[in-house]
Structure formats: C-alpha cells, structure tokens
Amino acid sequence: MSDGGPVNELRAPGELAARWAVQLLRLPGGSRAYTVSLRDVEADTRWAHEVFARLGLRRGEPAHLIGAGFDNAVLWPYEHALMGLGVPFGVAEPVAIDAPRTDMFLRRLRMQAVIGLTGELLDALLALGRDPQALLGHSTVVALPDAVPTLRRAGLAPWTLLPLGPLWAFEPPAGGGADYDRREWRVDSAGGEFVVSSVGPRATPLEHIATGVGGTLAADGRLLAAR
Numbered sequence: 001m002s003d004g005g006p007v008n009e010l011r012a013p014g015e016l017a018a019r020w021a022v023q024l025l026r027l028p029g030g031s032r033a034y035t036v037s038l039r040d041v042e043a044d045t046r047w048a049h050e051v052f053a054r055l056g057l058r059r060g061e062p063a064h065l066i067g068a069g070f071d072n073a074v075l076w077p078y079e080h081a082l083m084g085l086g087v088p089f090g091v092a093e094p095v096a097i098d099a100p101r102t103d104m105f106l107r108r109l110r111m112q113a114v115i116g117l118t119g120e121l122l123d124a125l126l127a128l129g130r131d132p133q134a135l136l137g138h139s140t141v142v143a144l145p146d147a148v149p150t151l152r153r154a155g156l157a158p159w160t161l162l163p164l165g166p167l168w169a170f171e172p173p174a175g176g177g178a179d180y181d182r183r184e185w186r187v188d189s190a191g192g193e194f195v196v197s198s199v200g201p202r203a204t205p206l207e208h209i210a211t212g213v214g215g216t217l218a219a220d221g222r223l224l225a226a227r
Helices: 014-016 039-055 067-086 097-107 120-125 132-134 147-154
Strands: 021-027 031-037 063-066 088-090 112-118 140-143 159-164 167-171 184-190 193-198 210-218 224-225
Touching: 014 039, 014 147, 021 067, 021 210, 031 067, 031 132, 039 067, 063 067, 063 097, 067 088, 067 167, 088 097, 088 184, 097 120, 097 132, 120 132, 120 147, 132 147, 140 147, 159 224, 167 224, 184 210
Parallel strands: 063 088, 063 112, 112 140, 140 159
Antiparallel strands: 021 031, 159 167, 184 193, 193 210, 210 224
16 A cells, blocks of 8 residues: 555445355355355344244353354354353364264263254264263254254154255254244245245345255245155
C-alpha cells in the first residue's frame, strides 16, 4: 500500500460479516465452494439450540461432538450453540484413525450426549473391544444412518443424523422422519433423491442441489431416508 493505491477493504466489518467462513461442500458431482455469512452462522446456531433442546441437553454436563474439520461451516454453529448453553464438549473426527480420541472421551467422562457417531468410528470402537452399551448406554446418542443398525442391535435407541450437503436433519428414535430448519432450507425428493435449496437469505444461494441421499417426503414434510 506504499504506492498510494486504494486500500483493500476485505477486512472491513461488513465484508467479514458477508464472508465469515468458506468450506468445500462434498456433493455427488464433486466439491463446490460454500460461503457462509455471519447471519447464516447465527441462523444455524438458533437451529442448533432448538435441536439440543429436543435432545434434552443440560448445562454443565459434558457432551461429545463428532464432525470433520473440513465441514466446519456446517459444524461450527453446533459448537457455538453448545458454548452458549454452557455445555462443555470434546470434539473428534468421524473416522477410524481418530477412534482412540472418542474412546478416551467416552471412557473417562460420562457424556450426556454423543452427537455425530459414524459407522466407521463405531466399527473402530468395536475393534478395540468396546461394548456400545457400556460406552453409550447412559448417553443420548445421535448417529449417522450407517451406525444406527449396530447401535440398535446393542440395545440402544439412537437419534439419526442425516447429513444433506449444507445442512443436518434429525430423526428421533421413534422414527417418523428427519426434520431440518425449514426457515433456511427446502428439501425436495427428485427421482427418489433428496435435493436441497436455500430459502433464507444465505451468502451462497443453492437451488436443487443433489445430495446423493435417497428418500421421500412424509406428508408433514419430514424426510424419510431410504433404508
């Protein structure tokens, strides 16, 4: 800037708020840049608060949140909500190589909730000789679809977390379909596949983005994933 040219204003507060974070969305057709604004993060944090209220999370009791670092634009609002609720939490990656971290958290701390458990991670815990009932029987468990059958065979009743590109949908243990933040998103079924569109004023507008996840819509709009 010593040449007297115009100052780059990318660090101005308004510009930062408009482009708060960027990640690559992993979609069937490849990856695409996905920018979120501060408004988007605040909206997604409100939704995360609602989810945690449904899960019955309690202030001051620990929880374990599992999610990939490269999904941080989606994951961060859930971390933000936990902080706001006063819930101490530990984070781990959803892959086998990070299973010892999850194993350590679950053996050392009585987690009130375990959120984001994947089939790969659960298989790795089983390979370590762990008993799912002993590790998770006292926790509210929210698992991805590939982990749910194993958990049910172990006598647990998990929630199901359905990742759909830029959003997470949640189905209670009793079933009936997964719900999501309909103030921000619309999910349709096209040819038996869920497609996502933004309806809120997102920094990255999306229209009928294919998710690669099969399913149909219930009469009330909840998502019935293919089993």
